[in-house]
Amino acid sequence: MHSTEEEAREETIRMLNVYADFCENVLAMPVTRGRKTDKEKFNGAEETYCVECMMHDRKALQAGTSHYFGDGFARAFEITFTGTDNQLHYPHQTSWGVSTRLIGGIIMTHGDDNGLVLPPRIAPVQAVVIPIAQHKPGVLDAAGELLKRLQTAGIRTKMDSSDKAPGWKFAEYEMRGVPLRIEIGPKDMEKQQCCIARRDTGEKAFVPLAELESAVAKLLDDIHQNMFAMAKKNLEDNSFTAETLDQVKEITSRIGGGFVHTKWCGELSCELAMKEQAGVTSRCMPLKQSGTTGKCPVCGKDCTTDIIWGIAY
Ligand SMILES: [Zn+2]
Known part of the structure; x- marks a missing residue:
């Protein structure tokens, strides 16, 4: 609740930016910031802002919303406050939220045919240490040493020394989306190295044991950047501009979604008509508007508003 409209509007945009920042810099999910149309906004809100994300199947997910309510709810529920002028006023209200749908968003943005791919910054286990030929002398101790060093360095690490075969363990942690797998066996011990495999690219590299902590920290950061870049490429590759309803229809049916940018008369x-004829809903009017004039793809009227259409979860 805020005493002025200005403060409440500022809070609404501040929270939108908090969500955008969290999606991009923690979850590696690129977002489009925008405003909802009257049809798609929260009932009773004056404005609904959103961060829209594209899932890897090219469908849209509204990842978070931030609403400016004005004083409508305060009036409806007779909520008042005494202002500095000693008079009663209706406060201006905001409401914002993200929910467990973001967990679905992580899965649908980054997952692949082998299972989960978790962004390193939220992965409950960032690295798993798997001893190779663990019955041989010294292997479990060497693997335990890696575990201890990484944990001391603040990296969320676990070791799997169960008697399952290494191949089984590899597949299991891949499916669980653990960003890094660290293998160490007798040959590695001789060479004072370990083998590190990335979940995002499947690449493997040998790392000198002396450089373990710094190499793992750098790899986790690289994985975040790469996951963001791959999701961004998916977004860019599947974003289109259309001028007619037929073009929107053609793109949407060919791509099975995508973000289609058009003008809209409001x-x-x-x-x-877009929903009925092209099967798409308005995702948002991007906050960054081009300012150019074009034609509404349905009625053909000249208009300036940029809008994005898509198939949403
Ligand atoms: Zn129109």
């Missing part, structure tokens, strides 16, 4: 009837 009429509900044109928004509904």
Whole structure:
């Protein structure tokens, strides 16, 4: 609750940016910041802002929303406050949230045919140490030493010394999306090295034991950057501009989703026609508007608003 509209609007945008920052810099999910149309906004809100993400199947997910309510709910529920002028006023309200849908978003943005791919910054286990030929003398101790060093360095690490075969363990931690797998066996011990495999690319590299902590920290950071870049490429590769309803239809049916950018006249009837004829809903009007004039793909009227259409979860 805020005493002024200005403060409440500032808070609404601040929270939108908090969500955008969290999605991009923690979850490695690129976002498009925008505002919802009247049809798609929260009932009773004056404005609904959102961060929209594209999943790897090219469908859209509204990853978070931030609403400016004005004083409508305060009036409806007779919520008042005494202002500095000693008079009663209705406060201006905001409401914002992200939910467990973000967990679905992580899975659907980054997952692949082998299972989960977890962004390193939220992975509960960032690295798993797997001893190779662990019955041989010294292997378990060497693997335990790696575990201890990484944990001391603040990296969320676990070791699997169960008697399952290494191949079984590899597949299991791949499916669970653990960003790094660290193998050490008798040959590695001789060479004072370990083998580190990345979940995102499948690449393997030998790392001198002396450089373990710094190499793992750098790899975790590289994985975050790469996962963000891959998701961004998916977003860019599947974003299109259309001028006619037929083009929107063609792109959407060919891509099975995608983000289709058009102009929009602001009429509900044109928004509904998009849904009925092209099977898409308006995702958002991006906060960054081009300012150019074009034609609404449905009615053909000149208009300036940029809007994004897609198939949403
Ligand atoms: Zn129109």
